Amino acid sequence: MTVSDPLLKELKACTAKLMQASASGNEITDDDINLLPFCQNVEQIFQKGLVQGHSVLGLAPTAQSWYWLEQAARIPSSAGPSYQLAVSAVRSCPKVGTPLGRLRLLVRTCLAKKCLHAPVEALVRGGSPRGVYDPAGSVLGDEILGEILLSVLLQCGRLAFRLDLANCSFLDASWLPPPVARLEFVPCRSLGVCITFVGGKAIVAAVETNSLAAEDDRIEAGDVLDELNGRHVTTSMRGQLASIMRSGSGKPVTVTVIKACYPGTLSLYPPLVGLLWQARLDPDRVRSGHCRAATEHQDNTCLPAVSAGRAVAYVGSDSTGARGDVREIERAVGAVLAAEAPRRADARLVVVECHEMGVRVLGADDGRVLLKHSYMEISSCGRTSTWPHHFAYIAGEQSCNIAESFTCFVFECRDEEHVDNILHSIGQGFQRTHFAV
Template sequence: MLVNFDKPEKQSLYHGHAQHLVEVQTVISDSYDHVTGFCECVEKIFQQGLVASVTFFKPPESWDWLELMADNKFGTPYNYQSSVIAVKKCSKLRTNRGRIRLLIRTCLVKRCLHIPVQTLLNSGECKGIYIKRSILGDEILSQILFSVLMSVSRLQFNLELENARFLDDTWVLPNTKRLELVPCKELGVTVLFVQGKALAHEILPNSVAAEDDHIEIGDILDELNGYCITNQVQGMLTNIMKKNAGLPVSVYIIKARWNDSIFPPLVPLLMEAGLDPVVLQAKFAQNDQYKAAIKNDMSQLTITYIGNTSTGSNGDVKQIRGAIDDMINGGGNQVDKLVSFECLDLGVKVCDASSKNVILKHSYMDISSCGCAVNIPYYFAYIAGNESFSLCENFTCYVFHCNIQKEIDSILQSIGQGFKRTQYVV
């Protein structure tokens, strides 16, 4: 959409982005190239040619009339009124410019972007809001704009409206991640509030947040268990966690990573928090290389379920060495089957590598101990009962062989972490 303001008689509205959107045959998401370009053009049209206020000494904003058009006296449909209400309630925004942008995105999702323009034209108030040499101030161009927006409103958009934290500053959207983490008493994240944003300043090792790099240093904690994280809840994060004790933790994260660099608008915040963006980016690259190496190792990974043997009424870690010796020497119940070993949120699952059938499944609450014999490499085991180990009188040791020592260490560490974080769950 382009406007030639130098020659009003030749003003034209170019359908570029809109035409590309109309040609899409599927649901349109944020990943589609022309979404941001179209939204940016709409914002520019709404902003250009506004009549300066003689009452208030501030630049005119299109938000004022966009909000006004949602007034019941204009009889606008509910989908537009609810869009304005939702934007006004969004505590992630600080400026009217950010609200304009979120409203445009919200109206695309609710298929009502044409409504405020239609209402403005029908009300006859354009002359008091826009100069004649603007699109909305011109009788013909405003009708063309309405027609374009009407066509776009027939499309189906699936945009991530929660991703609004940086709309005050830019149309460029950061990468985000919504996580459902296991019940835990604390995430293990130290946050520092910078310009109203909760920046992850430190991640505690072996915490829930640290697992699989769910949350990384420099990320922004945007929402926690349904609460929008702002300065107002700065001292309430622990209480928010306590309210959901025993339930999965819902977290919405704005990632510092952006393509192969750091999200540009985040750079000043990182520097204010004492985090060097260059060092942070180098750390991300190092972690990626480490993960790639692990992935390469995993392609060569084999885990064999050797079998199981009873340890009687004793399920402590001291029984593991004897149980491994017993299985190696042909004792117990021999199985010798290639398997996959998964450490899930609430327990472990062992499946047949070929048939994918579940062979073993134990919750962390049923596992009394795990470990390996130092002088017998590549073997590990865990001991579990048929009920919570504090009540169990009959324990069984399950013995495995793995050809990669790092994977053994990772599995044993995951079992230990899993037990710690679920021991209080009812």
């Protein structure tokens, strides 16, 4: 008969260290070096030996322990109120989206509420729910090992855990807690942060120079905007960040940021590295701070210019007042062509460059920068059937979500494919960086 298991031995060792650390009455926090291996062992024990065909409440067969742990909370005789509250909190948390992430958050929540033993006791002593584990290949399916695990978790119930349960946005990917900063800014209309959404996370692509966010490097390129005014920021909130800012008008702005690097070091938070590459941010630049400096100086060398070396004619510009939507383009193009008709032959040749963070218009003869707008400032772009060889984009005098006046810039080019490439590149820029806070 099996009387031992390597995972159970490791868990007992971790528990002994946690008890030793709390012997003087100290609370166990996320900084305790023994907490991470303890949690990892609990996860492995809960996941080991699950019956693949086990069905939970009529759902499809699953091998994720979260489902039976959630089911246990619905059986009044099996779980106390603390455990039921823990499961409810995890179920309603928007920051975890996978069964594994919910399992991890539940373990942390139960430690804080001193009820991690509750579902194990229901399973080991009450046999509910049934048929979850293989008796021959698991701890929880074995009568003796299950009792030993229960005794260990009952010991943990006597320890005081003070854990940051709100810092859980990366639990789907890792047990390793990220460095987090909770900031408060004075009432304002804009923080000066440019966001790109990657993998469900709001990555800070750039920080405007001299903005509130840039003060003392409180928010830096590569950080993750986790909460804005108490709301968790996800991809589903594209385009809503400005309205969230406005809804708190006159009140301090609260922001929770997951930092790219650990404080006082140049070590990146490991699960964030892949997201940085997807966001087209060089992790080495983020680590050293060069990415922020490059943004401040408009060094847009991350991607080659889409239209480098291919000239178009810059016809002119027209004010669209407080309106920046695409419907203004046809009227503005007509107004520019009517006003500039006598000088059409003298239209200046320029090169339109679409970079990672914005658009630059350079003189084709001397390379001088004639126009420069970030995607945060550009509100729309396009062309019309009335003047098929002309295209334009509209930009505000500042970030378009707070701009009060807009201008339409008009160009002429008979190469339709080239025009399509430019407009498509500006459109991609909207998707990457057109979300300002």
